[in-house]
Amino acid sequence: MELKIGRKTLLDIDSIEYQWIRTLASDGSSNEMINTSIRRCLGGNDDVADRIRQVALGQSSVTELLRVLPTNF
Secondary structure: OOEOOOHHHHHOOOOHHHHHHHHHHHOOOOHHHHHHHHHHHHEOOHHHHHHHHHHHOOOOOHHHHHHOOOOOO
């Protein structure tokens, strides 16, 4: 489940990674396709990818994302 991005990036809702996810969604990509892209490019498992997508789209908080990450992340 190793992530290729750090905590600072995950906390920055304006990061290029979140912008990229918003672009995928606005281009009509399905949630499953976005989650697969997140796992391939940013790392993480299914749950983490889904939470990252939700945070990017304003459907979940960063706090909720941090809860599914290892405590030492």
